[in-house]
Amino acid sequence: MSNRKASTAATISDVAKEAGVSTSTVSYVMSGNRPISKETREIVEAAMRRLKYSPRSSARALASSRSNVLGLVVPLRADVNVGVVMQFVTAVVTTARTFNQDVLLLTQDDAGSIERVTSQSMVDGLVMMDIEARDPRIPVLAKLDKPAVLIGMPDDPRGLSCVDFDFAGASRTAVRHLAELGHRGIAFIGSPPASLRRHATYADRALRGFEEACRELEVTDVSVACEANSKDLARALEKVFAGPEAITALLVHNEGLLPILRENLAAHGRSVPGDISVVVIAPADVATAAFLPWTAVSIPAMDIGRAAVEMVMDRLSLAKPAELRLIAPSLSEGASTAAVR
């Protein structure tokens, strides 16, 4: 019986003694790696409960060469959107728990953290956010013996798994929707200049998709990068409306502008959607939380984060080969688009 002073945490051999079996039996009960008779299993489980046993993760990791931890590299750049980042992080952590994995948080600027956690076997795999077109970390990751999944689509994935929202398709969907409403001049208000300069893949691809769609549909297009503040938005709109083109619609790919967009358009004498239609590319909750919901192509942060974790786990457990996955866009109509008049 349980007559021990739990002065120190119970170990597997404490449980074995308490249950009157060997430690290997206890281990097999926990892992299920071998069939154990129902009676024995119940005795062991009761002993574990009585001793409040829980295995030391370090011992387990040492013996099994598995940490059950995933590394997640998050960006801390001023030009990325904290809201979107948090959504991804939440999705990754939540999904990881589903696979009985925990998440170690690594920051972009902590150079060498990737090598560190992987060479010390602190993590079984990695998920990386905010990938650039020619990201210098990709060769590093490709050499590792641990699976890595990129959230983003670099030019050359080097055999790494990648998953991302189809930002180009999102732009195309938005342009097509606006074109069908009769708009023949559309402006793209995009990511901050910094994001474009470093070729963050979401920024690049949304812009390219926009330009291609406009060319195909013979729509006049303007595009302008914009920081997430009122001052820069004013400058951007200035540029958009000062041009010779008659702009009657906007595609906005910059979540931080949404709270101030309507007012700034009003300052230019344009009401939404009466004078100008607006489609945004943003997480669904942000798009609908506005005073009037925006017509939006939503960034499915949860789906992307989930897919990223699934892909790491696939490579880990099933030794699946690398894959590229793009998540299809879908447009939901809000109160910010109307037929051109």
Place this chain on the structure above:
Amino acid sequence: MSNRKASTAATISDVAKEAGVSTSTVSYVMSGNRPISKETREIVEAAMRRLKYSPRSSARALASSRSNVLGLVVPLRADVNVGVVMQFVTAVVTTARTFNQDVLLLTQDDAGSIERVTSQSMVDGLVMMDIEARDPRIPVLAKLDKPAVLIGMPDDPRGLSCVDFDFAGASRTAVRHLAELGHRGIAFIGSPPASLRRHATYADRALRGFEEACRELEVTDVSVACEANSKDLARALEKVFAGPEAITALLVHNEGLLPILRENLAAHGRSVPGDISVVVIAPADVATAAFLPWTAVSIPAMDIGRAAVEMVMDRLSLAKPAELRLIAPSLSEGASTAAVR
């Protein structure tokens, strides 16, 4: 010499062989727990480099009963500000690295995650954000054998270490500043109702500090909770300005409102600071990133996060007793306050 095919990662005994010493010597070279002659040390270090040795963290953790990982519990509530959360997270991760610790990310809603990671010894200590006045997790934490630090000040810390910004003092500082400018009617626009309802300690304390300061200084006060969106802000301002009191200043403790505050005040026919003075309680970068910088009592997220980690490490390494630490507020004048006219 290094004539081994690095088919599998090097271990400490590989290094020992390569250097012609015993494994304990290698260990002491790494830990510095005992003096090693310069020559030996250099031989060992060279061997480590040649074999690209890095110790398995699980083996190290098993032997030393230290994981070198801190758990960080972050809130994912809709009513907390993602920007502030990210700042804390960044501060905690950055500071943790300073102590050679990594950070495991736990989410609030993952019930039992605290017990799980501590009973499995996955973490050496915990940092918890978003504490409520009578937080149900506090008794749980107090029973653990791992040190925990709360970011927030609960009613009864039960011997846990706590650190927070002095929100009450922040409100007092702001009210005093406004009173000195001659304002005799001040409105407090606070956290979302949800935060107040669950008594998030920052929300409660900022409000209480405001009310006390107004009473002391004999200033007329109104206070209203507010969600971070335009619609609710409109309602809140309605309430503030419809009352019988002559309100000439606002104290805003809700970061999410800042991008839309100026426009909404304009809609009420009030310009800042001509008709109404505004002080905000917000992270410094948010307050200064606005079109015109706000007069602000800044939330020093970096300082708080750093202090939290330092306090966990103190308790871990130095076995220091629990302490309560409040970080003093300081007001920086921006372009949103002026003498009453």
Place this chain on the structure above:
DNA sequence: CTGTTAGCGCGTTCAC
């Protein structure tokens, strides 16, 4: 002082 020997920490898994 400097280096070594030996045992430990705790699960996992293969051979019987």
Place this chain on the structure above:
DNA sequence: GTGAACGCGCTAACAG
């Protein structure tokens, strides 16, 4: 269902 080797690094005790 069990015994025992194993994974890998730490450190107390001991020897030169």
